[in-house]
Amino acid sequence: MPTDTPPAGSAAAVETAGDVVLRAQGLTKHFPLRGLARGKAVHAVDGVDLELTRGSVVALVGESGSGKSTIAKLLSLLIHRTSGDIRLSDKSVDGRGRRAFRRHSKRVQMIFQDPFGSLNPIHTIRYTLTRSVRIHKGNLRGDKLEAALEELLARVQLTPVDRYIDKFPHELSGGQRQRVAIARALAADPDVLLADEPISMLDVSIRLGILNLLKTLRDDMHVAILYITHDIASARYFADRTMVMYAGQIVEQGPSEDITQTPAHPYTRLLIDSAPDPDAPARTERSTSGEAPSLVSPPPGCRFAARCPFANDLCRSETPDLFNVPGDDRAARCWGYSDRDNKPDVSGVAKSVKETI
Amino acid sequence: MTTTAPALTNATLQAADPILEIKNLSVDYGFGDDPTHVLQDVSLTLNRGEVLGLAGESGCGKSTLAYGATRLLPPPGVIRGGEVIFTGRDGVKTDILTLNDKDLRTARWRDFAIVFQGAMNSLNPVHRVGTQLIDAIKAHGKTATKQEARDRAAYVLEMVGINADRLKAYPHQLSGGMRQRVMIAMALVLEPELLIMDEPTTALDVVMQRQILEEITDLRDRLGFSVIFITHDVSLLVEVADRIAIMYAGEIVEAADAKDAYLRPRHPYTRGLLNSFPPLRGPRRELQGIPGSPPDMAKLPSGCRFADRCPFVMDRCRTEDPALSRTALKMSEPERLVACHLHDGKASEVPAELAIQAPQK
Numbered sequence: 001m002p003t004d005t006p007p008a009g010s011a012a013a014v015e016t017a018g019d020v021v022l023r024a025q026g027l028t029k030h031f032p033l034r035g036l037a038r039g040k041a042v043h044a045v046d047g048v049d050l051e052l053t054r055g056s057v058v059a060l061v062g063e064s065g066s067g068k069s070t071i072a073k074l075l076s077l078l079i080h081r082t083s084g085d086i087r088l089s090d091k092s093v094d095g096r097g098r099r100a101f102r103r104h105s106k107r108v109q110m111i112f113q114d115p116f117g118s119l120n121p122i123h124t125i126r127y128t129l130t131r132s133v134r135i136h137k138g139n140l141r142g143d144k145l146e147a148a149l150e151e152l153l154a155r156v157q158l159t160p161v162d163r164y165i166d167k168f169p170h171e172l173s174g175g176q177r178q179r180v181a182i183a184r185a186l187a188a189d190p191d192v193l194l195a196d197e198p199i200s201m202l203d204v205s206i207r208l209g210i211l212n213l214l215k216t217l218r219d220d221m222h223v224a225i226l227y228i229t230h231d232i233a234s235a236r237y238f239a240d241r242t243m244v245m246y247a248g249q250i251v252e253q254g255p256s257e258d259i260t261q262t263p264a265h266p267y268t269r270l271l272i273d274s275a276p277d278p279d280a281p282a283r284t285e286r287s288t289s290g291e292a293p294s295l296v297s298p299p300p301g302c303r304f305a306a307r308c309p310f311a312n313d314l315c316r317s318e319t320p321d322l323f324n325v326p327g328d329d330r331a332a333r334c335w336g337y338s339d340r341d342n343k344p345d346v347s348g349v350a351k352s353v354k355e356t357i
Numbered sequence: 358m359t360t361t362a363p364a365l366t367n368a369t370l371q372a373a374d375p376i377l378e379i380k381n382l383s384v385d386y387g388f389g390d391d392p393t394h395v396l397q398d399v400s401l402t403l404n405r406g407e408v409l410g411l412a413g414e415s416g417c418g419k420s421t422l423a424y425g426a427t428r429l430l431p432p433p434g435v436i437r438g439g440e441v442i443f444t445g446r447d448g449v450k451t452d453i454l455t456l457n458d459k460d461l462r463t464a465r466w467r468d469f470a471i472v473f474q475g476a477m478n479s480l481n482p483v484h485r486v487g488t489q490l491i492d493a494i495k496a497h498g499k500t501a502t503k504q505e506a507r508d509r510a511a512y513v514l515e516m517v518g519i520n521a522d523r524l525k526a527y528p529h530q531l532s533g534g535m536r537q538r539v540m541i542a543m544a545l546v547l548e549p550e551l552l553i554m555d556e557p558t559t560a561l562d563v564v565m566q567r568q569i570l571e572e573i574t575d576l577r578d579r580l581g582f583s584v585i586f587i588t589h590d591v592s593l594l595v596e597v598a599d600r601i602a603i604m605y606a607g608e609i610v611e612a613a614d615a616k617d618a619y620l621r622p623r624h625p626y627t628r629g630l631l632n633s634f635p636p637l638r639g640p641r642r643e644l645q646g647i648p649g650s651p652p653d654m655a656k657l658p659s660g661c662r663f664a665d666r667c668p669f670v671m672d673r674c675r676t677e678d679p680a681l682s683r684t685a686l687k688m689s690e691p692e693r694l695v696a697c698h699l700h701d702g703k704a705s706e707v708p709a710e711l712a713i714q715a716p717q718k
Contacts, residue, residue: 063562173650203414204589204633208646229563237635237644260637274567277637278595278619291532291565 024086052224059239109185113197115177132187175206254330380498382439410598468499469551470544534565613693
């Protein structure tokens with residue numbers, strides 16, 4: 001046997017970690033308006049490319065209304081895309097028809113923001129989980145069912161199982177409820193978990209517990225996780241890669257640590273400077289004002305131009321692409337990183353961050 | 358009506374000048390034989406010109422404390438005892454809890470105003486913003502003419518950074534951040550001496566939150582009011598507040614200077630809470646939050662209420678309820694109060710994390 005070939009097991013290992021499971025290309029969603037505004041549409045998500053790989057967490061950070069949750073709904077096929085493509089294990093999916101949707105949801109599961117709303121209050125945890133197990137794993141009964149339920153609860157660290165299984169949702173705390181919601185998603189043995197603000201409704205002291213649990217799932221089960229949040233500090237803590245969204249577009253993407261420590265896009269910088277940070281020295285300058293543009297008829301050019309301190313005429317007239325940024329696999333939707341002659345000077349983005357550190 | 362009392366803007370200098378003293382306030386929920394004792398003998402002092410942060414998890418009683426002290430508790434909340442002494446600019450002391458209805462009505466908004474949680478939804482959707490502002494002026498202010506009231510409304514709106522022509526707007530025409538500003542303007546319309554803000558920025562994005570906070574700080578410097586700022590986000594409080602009080606299960610467990618509490622937490626809960634926020638800068642490390650969940654207020658354990666979740670729990674914690682008092686290091690820390698057996702001087706050894714010696718300043 002030649003020694004230079006990799007051992008047989010490694011091929012399988014590559015398949016379980018680092019493989020792209022879910023990929024979106026040019027994902028776009030326009031919500032048509034009715035009534036007087038008929039014919040117009042809200043451009044909720046515009047041309048988003050995204051890759052979820054096994055055993056890694058991608059964070060989607062942005063303010064409310066930036067389209068983060070719409071992306072999660074599109075990826076889980078709860079709503080249909082306007083254009084673009086979603087590929088699960090390199091096969092295009094559109095989820096039209098009940099069986100196709102079931103097939104998809106078996107592999108792509110969602111965790112919702114509000115564990116108080118996502119669990120049926122009139123059913124016990126046993127009922128909720130049994131239903132999920134039976135839908136996804138066939139009609140288990142007796143000991144087999146019991147074992148499956150026990151394994152699920154153990155995985156989300158709700159042990160001893162007897163203490164929780166026959167409770168109603170109102171008898172559990174917010175953190176425990178969110179764990180049950182995660183267990184329900186795990187019943188399908190999914191490849192992808194879409195977690196839409198999974199901790200923002202929870203008490204601060206138990207948020208990290210949920211994030212650490214999702215981390216264990218990533219490491220032990222090699223699930224691909226999309227973590228949607230408005231808190232860029234938690235993205236830094238939890239996610240391997242971070243994508244920053246603004247007004248329906250990805251404005252910056254790259255490894256979480258690089259993005260939070262040396263942001264390239266002016267909006268990312270604004271987000272980071274605005275986040276509460278007790279270690280930051282006293283602020284002297286006032287922050288940028290303004291709000292996200294209307295998504296019904298987005299302005300021409302860069303969508304952040306109106307708020308950007310570096311914007312010039314180019315930014316206000318032409319829409320930038322994602323340009324490569326020096327660093328490991330990073331990109332920013334900002335003309336400052338293009339090779340145009342009349343590009344804006346964005347060297348201030350990095351400088352002002354250094355000053356605040 | 359113009360801005361008055363500029364002499365008091367630097368009131369932080371007059372350190373021991375309390376504007377609000379909450380003494381042994383007790384609040385129950387429920388009228389029956391078995392009410393839930395949510396607050397028991399809670400005391401807290403707010404000094405003039407100070408921003409006092411009140412932090413804790415949901416259900417710890419921070420809103421109840423603020424609403425109880427201002428007699429705004431909706432049933433089944435019942436104030437069972439205590440005193441809330443408000444000292445006006447003129448030095449007159451009144452006990453808010455014993456005011457009659459008429460005096461209470463006058464005192465509200467003129468002496469103390471509140472910005473409620475989810476304020477963006479507290480505006481009436483069918484009335485213009487201006488009408489609602491003028492309403493407040495008329496209902497609580499001295500008899501103002503229509504024109505005076507309108508001018509005043511325009512003035513406060515400009516003060517929070519909204520163009521006066523927005524008086525004619527309906528709430529749905531404003532963004533969340535602007536609605537929040539309108540609520541702050543409305544609270545400030547009669548120049549109260551005390552502003553209570555209950556999670557004023559929780560529903561907003563970080564960028565808008567930062568703007569509103571800057572706005573509040575500016576206004577405080579200009580108008581010289583005192584603020585009680587309620588939030589669950591301790592890292593935010595450390596930036597905004599001069600002093601913070603941490604609440605847990607209906608009790609204040611630690612009260613200290615904001616920076617001090619952040620750099621040198623003494624109560625295990627404060628430390629746990631601060632460790633629940635992943636940092637944006639500095640080394641990345643594994644954080645644990647606080648295991649377990651807060652006790653059921655209807656079935657409180659005996660002894661320290663944090664004992665079940667405390668990593669430093671001792672036998673004594675299960676039986677004796679620690680009182681909020683000075684630490685054994687009282688000479689170096691006159692400002693700090695902690696309710697923990699570790700710090701009463703009798704504990705054999707204080708864990709290193711909580712026992713960083715005297716301030717290094």
